[in-house]
Amino acid sequence: MAVATKPPALRRPNAGKVGDVPRKLGASTIMWLLAVVYGFPGLWFLLSSFKPAGDLFSYPLTMFPKHWTVSGYTQAWTQFDVARYFLNTLMVATAATALTIVASAAAGYALAMYRNWWLKIFAVCILATTMLPAETILAPLFVVVRDLGLYNSLSGVVVPAVITATGTFMFRQFFVTVPNDLLEAARIDGASELKTFLRIMLPLARPIILTLAIFSFQWRWNDYLWPLIILNDPKQFTLQIGVASIVGAQNVNWSVLLGASVLSMLPLIAIYLVFQKYVMNADLNAGLKD
Amino acid sequence: MVALTRRKLNHYTAAPLLMISINLVLFLLFFVWPAVIGLNYSFTSYTGVGTAPYVGLANYQRLVDDPAFYASLLRTLIYTGSVVPLTFVASLGTAYLLVSPYTKGKSVARVIFFLPWLISPIIAGVIWRWIFGENFGLVNFVITELGGKALPWQSNANLSLLVVIIAATWTNTAFNMLLFIAALKNVPTAYYEAADLDGAGSWQKFRRITLPAIAPTSFIVVLLSTLHTMKEYGLIVAVNAGGPGTENNLIVQYIYNTGFKRAQIGYASAASFVLLLILMVIAVVQLLAGRRKGS
Numbered sequence: 001m002a003v004a005t006k007p008p009a010l011r012r013p014n015a016g017k018v019g020d021v022p023r024k025l026g027a028s029t030i031m032w033l034l035a036v037v038y039g040f041p042g043l044w045f046l047l048s049s050f051k052p053a054g055d056l057f058s059y060p061l062t063m064f065p066k067h068w069t070v071s072g073y074t075q076a077w078t079q080f081d082v083a084r085y086f087l088n089t090l091m092v093a094t095a096a097t098a099l100t101i102v103a104s105a106a107a108g109y110a111l112a113m114y115r116n117w118w119l120k121i122f123a124v125c126i127l128a129t130t131m132l133p134a135e136t137i138l139a140p141l142f143v144v145v146r147d148l149g150l151y152n153s154l155s156g157v158v159v160p161a162v163i164t165a166t167g168t169f170m171f172r173q174f175f176v177t178v179p180n181d182l183l184e185a186a187r188i189d190g191a192s193e194l195k196t197f198l199r200i201m202l203p204l205a206r207p208i209i210l211t212l213a214i215f216s217f218q219w220r221w222n223d224y225l226w227p228l229i230i231l232n233d234p235k236q237f238t239l240q241i242g243v244a245s246i247v248g249a250q251n252v253n254w255s256v257l258l259g260a261s262v263l264s265m266l267p268l269i270a271i272y273l274v275f276q277k278y279v280m281n282a283d284l285n286a287g288l289k290d
Numbered sequence: 291m292v293a294l295t296r297r298k299l300n301h302y303t304a305a306p307l308l309m310i311s312i313n314l315v316l317f318l319l320f321f322v323w324p325a326v327i328g329l330n331y332s333f334t335s336y337t338g339v340g341t342a343p344y345v346g347l348a349n350y351q352r353l354v355d356d357p358a359f360y361a362s363l364l365r366t367l368i369y370t371g372s373v374v375p376l377t378f379v380a381s382l383g384t385a386y387l388l389v390s391p392y393t394k395g396k397s398v399a400r401v402i403f404f405l406p407w408l409i410s411p412i413i414a415g416v417i418w419r420w421i422f423g424e425n426f427g428l429v430n431f432v433i434t435e436l437g438g439k440a441l442p443w444q445s446n447a448n449l450s451l452l453v454v455i456i457a458a459t460w461t462n463t464a465f466n467m468l469l470f471i472a473a474l475k476n477v478p479t480a481y482y483e484a485a486d487l488d489g490a491g492s493w494q495k496f497r498r499i500t501l502p503a504i505a506p507t508s509f510i511v512v513l514l515s516t517l518h519t520m521k522e523y524g525l526i527v528a529v530n531a532g533g534p535g536t537e538n539n540l541i542v543q544y545i546y547n548t549g550f551k552r553a554q555i556g557y558a559s560a561a562s563f564v565l566l567l568i569l570m571v572i573a574v575v576q577l578l579a580g581r582r583k584g585s
Contacts, residue, residue: 020392027392031399034384038460039402042409044428045417057426060435103312110309114302122310125317131573132321135521135542136566139549139558140328141320143338148319163316193305222410224524225542229550240412240524247416247528254420261413268408280400280468 049073049258056254072259080256082263084235085242090267092157092227092238093220099162100216101209108171109197113183123172130165134226142229156230157238161220167212174208175201210278214271221268239264332560337553349560358536359561362544369451369458369540370519376459377466377515378508384463385470386500407464415528418457447537450530454538457525462518466511473507474500509580516572520565541565 044063048056049072051065076082111123134141141160150156178201186196202209224240231237237245243264246257272279332349336342353359384403387393406414421428422443430440443449481499490498501508523542526532532539539547545565549558 024392024394027387027390028394031384031387031390031393032395034387035399035402038384038406038463041417041421041460042405045420048420059431061428061431099312103316106309106311107313110306114306116303116306119306119310122314125321126313129317129321130517131570132325132566133517133521135523135545136562136569137321137324137328138542138545138562139555140324140331140562142550143327143331143555144320144324160316160320163313163320168313193302194308197305197309218408222412224410224412224527225546229546240410243416244412244524244527247412247419248531254426257416258420261416265409265413269405272404272408276401280404 045258046262049262053255056258070259072255073263074259076256076259076263080242080246080260081234081237082239082242082260085237085239086263088154088236089221089238089240089264092154092223093217095154096158096161096220097213097216099158100164100167101212103162104164104167104212105171105202105205105209106197107168108173109175109201111168111172112175112178126163126165126168129163134160138225138229145230151230152232152236153230154236157223157227158220161223161226164216167216170208170212171205174205178204207278210275214275214279217271218268328559328562331556332563334556335554336556336559338555342556345556349557350564352557353560353564358539359544361537362539362541365451365538366520366522366541369455369522370516372455373458373462373519374512374515376455377462377519378511380459380463381466381511382470382508385467385474386496388467388471389474403467404464406461409461411461411522411524412528414457414461415454415525418453418460419529422453444530445534447534450534451538454522454526454529457529458519458522461525462515466515469507469511470504473504477503506580509576513573513576513580516576517569520569520572 047064050068050070052067052069052071055066107122107126111119145151145156145160148156150159182200183196186200191199222240223238224244227238228241228244231241239260243257243260246253246260331342333344333346334342335345335348388396388400388403393399409417422430424430424440424442424444427443430443434440441449443453477500481503482495485495485499521542522540523546526538526540526543530538532543541561542565545558545561548554548561
């Protein structure tokens with residue numbers, strides 16, 4: 001996409017002159033060396049996962065498996081409850097993402113379109129949540145969730161994660177740019193505020209919805225600490241807890257660990273490759289992350 | 291005109307209140323309530339069940355005298371102090387190369403740089419643990435092949451922390467790179483054209499034009515990375531479980547261990563508040579520094 005929408009820096013007049021060849025070569029070489037450094041660990045991990053358990057530790061190590069096998073994957077799928085963990089993680093990530101979008105879009109819209117004094121205070125409160133991450137109130141947050149009867153349930157993982165400053169402000173930034181005339185016109189036509197929001201404004205925010213959906217799905221899919229605290233029953237475990245439990249074992253079964261790890265990454269990589277442009281072009285100067 | 295519309299908008303109360311209701315309820319339930327009872331617990335010896343006997347400032351006094359707390363705090367500061375600068379350089383460097391007119395194959399390279407963002411801290415930890423395995427890892431294999439001696443990546447505390455630092459830099463680069471790409475694309479071309487006319491070199495252009503122009507983004511990257519790195523947990527667990535022993539237990543792991551493994555909710559709450567205080571001090575200091583630079 002960087003190539004398609006030429007950044008201003010690309011339009012410099014002297015770019016493309018003959019004297020630039022060494023610079024092009026130099027810059028490209030550095031970039032590709034870095035790309036190898038960044039890409040190699042994942043590639044090595046992926047290739048290792050296709051090695052038979054016996055070959056994993058036998059020196060000399062080889063880049064490619066001598067005998068390709070998927071036994072690590074089948075073992076992970078049968079011995080270790082990957083299917084169940086997948087389903088749990090999918091439920092958590094999907095539910096949290098749907099709720100996050102609803103809550104963030106509505107709150108972001110209110111912050112952008114209305115000028116009540118208490119909305120300003122509310123905006124500060126939402127911003128403060130980035131300063132007060134769950135990690136700093138771990139123990140009391142656990143007590144609250146337990147007292148609400150959500151301990152050891154997937155909803156206990158989902159509900160506290162729904163509120164996000166990033167999402168709320170992504171929508172706020174977007175709705176601020178929507179011309180006021182649109183809102184005025186809807187009002188003159190006699191549409192209720194809520195109807196205007198749902199029927200006119202929300203469809204406009206489709207790109208933001210998709211961007212936040214991908215971000216939120218990634219956050220929740222990869223969450224570890226909070227699910228670990230809330231979920232006690234192995235039947236409820238998410239993938240991250242499951243994988244961490246293999247790592248935490250006395251003797252790490254690397255064959256199963258490699259297979260399970262690669263499997264756990266597949267959904268996010270698939271989603272990313274399909275919706276790439278919504279991530280890479282995300283207007284992130286709201287500058288917040290979870 | 292604008293003022294008039296704004297006054298008109300002011301008439302609405304029910305609609306905006308309804309729209310913020312979900313976030314408002316969640317904020318009260320999962321931020322205000324825990325913060326209040328957490329502060330309360332930090333003055334008690336609550337264990338999670340039964341009563342919460344009031345102990346005054348005993349938890350905080352114990353914390354001041356607890357060498358394990360200091361050790362984890364010091365380790366966290368070393369870790370943050372290494373990861374944040376490395377992440378900054380790596381993400382700015384990759385972003386700069388990805389918007390440079392001189393590089394070829396940007397669209398593929400960008401995907402490669404970005405993929406680690408998709409990988410969870412746990413899996414990222416596993417990936418690097420696999421590479422730095424003491425008896426089976428690729429790194430030690432290469433070292434021994436080159437005639438060196440295998441290094442104790444797991445059993446030496448400093449080397450072990452180094453592995454975590456590398457892993458953290460690798461995973462944190464992608465998101466910050468996105469922020470930098472957006473910022474670099476917004477630097478006005480005219481500045482570079484003027485500098486070209488004056489015969490400025492590329493390093494000079496980078497220092498005198500690029501860096502000042504992206505300063506607000508740099509500030510956000512440093513602030514967010516610091517806050518994020520200070521509360522690292524999953525990555526450490528996956529690389530070496532905070533080991534060897536407890537030598538690389540960072541602050542969140544310390545809180546988790548005292549609060550949940552040893553059920554000392556009161557004591558863990560006190561430690562949490564100290565962490566909160568540190569995060570707030572860091573944020574305020576950085577905000578002030580950023581403001582001074584900006585003025």
